[in-house]
Amino acid sequence: MPDQFIDQPNPPPGESHLPDGALQLVVPASDKGFLSDKDRHVVQKFRRAADYLAAGDNVLVQEHLKPEHIKPRLLGHWGTCPGLNLAYAHINRLLSNHTDLRSMFVVGPGHGAPAILACLWLEGSLGHFYPNYTISASGLNRLITGFSTPGGFPSHVSAEVPGSIHEGGELGYALSVAFGAVFDKPDMVAVCVIGDGEAETGPTAAAWHGHKYLDPAESGAVIPILHVNGFKISERTIFGCMDNKEMACFFSGLGYQPRFVEDLEDIDNDMAAAMEWALLEIKKIQKAARDGNPISKPRWPVIVMRTPKGWGCPARLGDKFIEGSFHSHQVPLPAAKKDEEQLKLLEGWLKSYNIGELIDAKTGGLDADITSIVPKETERRIGQVAEAYKGYTPLDLPDWMNFTSKKSDIEISGMQSIGEFLVKVIENNKSTFRLFSPDELESNKLNLVFKVTGRNFQSDKFSRAKGGRVIEILSEHTCQGFMQGYTLTGRTAIFPSYESFLGIVHTMMVQYSKFNKMGQETNWRGPLPSINYIETSTWTRQEHNGFSHQNPSFIGAVLGLKATYSRVYFPPDANCLLSTLYHCLKSKNYVNLIVASKHPTPIYLSSEDAQTHCQAGATIWKFASTDEGMDPDVVLCAIGTETTFEVISAAALLRKKIPELRVRVVNVTDLMVLGSDHPHSLDEAGFESLFTKDRDIVVNYHGYGNDVKGLLFGRKNMERVIVEGYSEEGTTTSPFDMMLRNNVSRYHVAAHAVRSTSLNNYKVTVRQQELVSEFMSEAEKMKQYIYEHGEDPEDCYQAPKFE
Numbered sequence: 093m094p095d096q097f098i099d100q101p102n103p104p105p106g107e108s109h110l111p112d113g114a115l116q117l118v119v120p121a122s123d124k125g126f127l128s129d130k131d132r133h134v135v136q137k138f139r140r141a142a143d144y145l146a147a148g149d150n151v152l153v154q155e156h157l158k159p160e161h162i163k164p165r166l167l168g169h170w171g172t173c174p175g176l177n178l179a180y181a182h183i184n185r186l187l188s189n190h191t192d193l194r195s196m197f198v199v200g201p202g203h204g205a206p207a208i209l210a211c212l213w214l215e216g217s218l219g220h221f222y223p224n225y226t227i228s229a230s231g232l233n234r235l236i237t238g239f240s241t242p243g244g245f246p247s248h249v250s251a252e253v254p255g256s257i258h259e260g261g262e263l264g265y266a267l268s269v270a271f272g273a274v275f276d277k278p279d280m281v282a283v284c285v286i287g288d289g290e291a292e293t294g295p296t297a298a299a300w301h302g303h304k305y306l307d308p309a310e311s312g313a314v315i316p317i318l319h320v321n322g323f324k325i326s327e328r329t330i331f332g333c334m335d336n337k338e339m340a341c342f343f344s345g346l347g348y349q350p351r352f353v354e355d356l357e358d359i360d361n362d363m364a365a366a367m368e369w370a371l372l373e374i375k376k377i378q379k380a381a382r383d384g385n386p387i388s389k390p391r392w393p394v395i396v397m398r399t400p401k402g403w404g405c406p407a408r409l410g411d412k413f414i415e416g417s418f419h420s421h422q423v424p425l426p427a428a429k430k431d432e433e434q435l436k437l438l439e440g441w442l443k444s445y446n447i448g449e450l451i452d453a454k455t456g457g458l459d460a461d462i463t464s465i466v467p468k469e470t471e472r473r474i475g476q477v478a479e480a481y482k483g484y485t486p487l488d489l490p491d492w493m494n495f496t497s498k499k500s501d502i503e504i505s506g507m508q509s510i511g512e513f514l515v516k517v518i519e520n521n522k523s524t525f526r527l528f529s530p531d532e533l534e535s536n537k538l539n540l541v542f543k544v545t546g547r548n549f550q551s552d553k554f555s556r557a558k559g560g561r562v563i564e565i566l567s568e569h570t571c572q573g574f575m576q577g578y579t580l581t582g583r584t585a586i587f588p589s590y591e592s593f594l595g596i597v598h599t600m601m602v603q604y605s606k607f608n609k610m611g612q613e614t615n616w617r618g619p620l621p622s623i624n625y626i627e628t629s630t631w632t633r634q635e636h637n638g639f640s641h642q643n644p645s646f647i648g649a650v651l652g653l654k655a656t657y658s659r660v661y662f663p664p665d666a667n668c669l670l671s672t673l674y675h676c677l678k679s680k681n682y683v684n685l686i687v688a689s690k691h692p693t694p695i696y697l698s699s700e701d702a703q704t705h706c707q708a709g710a711t712i713w714k715f716a717s718t719d720e721g722m723d724p725d726v727v728l729c730a731i732g733t734e735t736t737f738e739v740i741s742a743a744a745l746l747r748k749k750i751p752e753l754r755v756r757v758v759n760v761t762d763l764m765v766l767g768s769d770h771p772h773s774l775d776e777a778g779f780e781s782l783f784t785k786d787r788d789i790v791v792n793y794h795g796y797g798n799d800v801k802g803l804l805f806g807r808k809n810m811e812r813v814i815v816e817g818y819s820e821e822g823t824t825t826s827p828f829d830m831m832l833r834n835n836v837s838r839y840h841v842a843a844h845a846v847r848s849t850s851l852n853n854y855k856v857t858v859r860q861q862e863l864v865s866e867f868m869s870e871a872e873k874m875k876q877y878i879y880e881h882g883e884d885p886e887d888c889y890q891a892p893k894f895e
Contacts, residue, residue, distance in 0.1 A: 133461065139174075157438060176319075183197060185367070187472055201260060212255065214458065227458060647795040660763040758783065
């Protein structure tokens with residue numbers, strides 16, 4: 093790309109591609125006198141101080157800058173900071189003028205932390221949570237010199253930053269998080285800034301529809317501010333190249349009313365009027381809904397804020413534009429420590445804010461006008477709003493044992509069994525519990541919840557204004573963002589999904605876990621409800637959809653998290669699933685992943701046995717073992733619903749074909765017990781009590797075999813372990829053929845057991861070859877039957893009986 097193009101400053105909005113008069117959707121700007129001169133100057137002072145602090149590398153520029161004043165490593169993203177400070181100042185003004193308003197600020201441009209930290213220091217919230225950062229000379233010095241240095245605040249709006257519920261490091265999720273935060277919070281208005289680079293992402297594109305799932309009678313609202321400054325790291329943005337009519341068409345189609353803030357000569361009048369207008373529009377929509385006359389498809393406000401990239405920094409450096417170009421995206425003068433010209437430009441830039449008029453050099457005290465627009469009630473300040481840090485609101489949970497089934501010959505769908513349980517959870521927690529699902533609730537057998545609730549979809553006249561606890565949108569990213577916002581503000585949610593598509597939110601889940609980890613390591617954030625995934629419609633029963641739907645990789649993603657915050661469960665039957673879900677809904681601060689079957693399966697354990705089994709994480713299943721598992725020749729370990737069925741079937745097959753082989757069956761429901769460095773890990777004595785000291789272990793695992801191998805690494809004598817799991821073999825076929833293709837069928841388990849026993853039991857050794865050949869022959873016959881008849885034999889799903 094030619095330099096003469098990329099080094100040009102932001103262009104004006106430009107000529108419209110639409111005929112004149114074709115569209116009249118742009119809300120007109122207010123007159124110039126919206127703010128009094130006094131109010132305008134007050135807001136400007138706040139912004140000046142915040143801009144200086146966000147840019148400053150010298151406390152108050154009381155002398156000429158010298159190279160030693162510059163930090164050895166300059167970090168931060170100046171390009172977005174002036175716009176964030178503009179938004180922050182006007183949220184404060186709105187809060188001060190509307191004492192019934194409560195607001196959160198969700199920041200999409202996460203690298204704009206210098207701006208947010210500056211504003212938090214000015215409003216006193218930073219000092220409230222961190223006594224070393226009070227409004228004082230020492231607090232100011234620590235803020236500026238310590239930013240993004242070892243021991244200081246990171247360069248992102250991270251969990252250490254008061255008021256934050258979103259880091260913004262991975263772009264695209266701010267808007268969905270903001271919507272999730274205001275669900276069931278009728279007095280909350282979240283202001284969300286979305287950078288025009290972030291707005292190019294798929295997750296943001298879907299999240300614009302968030303207002304269509306927001307019932308104004310029961311929930312708060314979001315004021316989205318699209319910050320258009322024209323550039324990403326080194327390229328123009330899509331939205332930066334759209335004029336106002338194009339933008340108006342775009343937002344109108346999404347169901348919004350757009351208003352443009354772009355008058356740089358009188359930006360504060362422009363912004364103040366836009367914010368007041370947005371709040372007024374929200375109140376109109378909410379009042380109509382709360383009076384029982386909801387507006388059909390209301391047009392919610394959105395603000396398009398156009399400011400130059402890096403607004404306020406030096407206009408040029410040599411022959412390159414800085415302000416208004418991508419060169420201001422990060423550090424506009426990166427070589428100021430070594431380059432005299434850049435050092436002089438930096439000094440002039442910082443002095444242009446006349447910071448001495450606003451902050452006392454000796455005391456660090458602020459001009460009274462700056463603090464006058466900050467809400468006097470500290471709990472209404474952006475950095476101290478309770479929802480952002482108080483944390484967990486416990487659920488009123490029913491006794492899960494009331495929903496269990498007696499051990500019998502009847503097969504039951506685990507997902508249907510928890511559906512009955514969730515009916516009561518919803519009834520008991522009408523404003524603190526939700527289900528976020530990517531259009532799969534019926535398929536995943538949770539439709540029983542519709543006995544007491546409906547879907548919450550405001551664009552559908554049959555779902556509108558009915559207080560539904562279920563949100564279904566065919567965007568996993570948006571479901572995840574909604575759930576994050578809901579959870580980070582203290583409420584509990586479940587995200588049930590097809591197994592193969594949870595990987596879509598892999599990195600979002602990782603980002604959330606990092607935020608949660610850092611949040612729990614602060615001393616002022618409360619514990620959070622755990623974030624809960626139910627992974628169902630698994631590869632073992634996705635044979636009809638084919639290879640694309642056969643993917644258990646999300647399990648490994650959760651295993652890769654910090655052990656303190658990750659949990660993975662494989663309940664083998666409906667009773668164990670109920671026990672596991674109850675535990676997860678009570679838990680705090682974890683990423684919980686439950687892998688469950690929606691298809692009918694046997695009930696192996698009574699409610700009491702299921703409780704014992706789930707508490708232990710793994711137990712010996714005496715009913716399927718030889719002599720209740722005493723002195724085994726081999727240990728068969730089952731992890732996962734369908735893989736457990738195959739292990740049970742293999743144990744029955746072995747008992748029939750070669751009763752002299754002694755088998756112990758172990759079922760693992762808490763995957764983490766296998767590890768050696770997890771809080772749930774079995775100690776060595778506990779591990780040996782289940783798996784013996786020296787007998788071979790055949791593991792039949794639901795996911796990728798390397799998951800288990802990684803967990804077992806570090807245990808003693810692990811060369812005796814054989815792990816079979818999903819091995820990337822699949823197509824549109826039958827359920828049992830999926831077992832055969834991936835070597836997890838009963839025949840493969842039985843063959844492994846015979847091979848593993850040959851050194852311990854010579855009665856088996858002399859028959860090893862014939863037995864293995866017989867099992868593999870049976871597997872081949874089964875495959876031929878499936879290909880001939882197009883289905884599995886009926887008897888392959890009959891639960892084995894043990895005498």
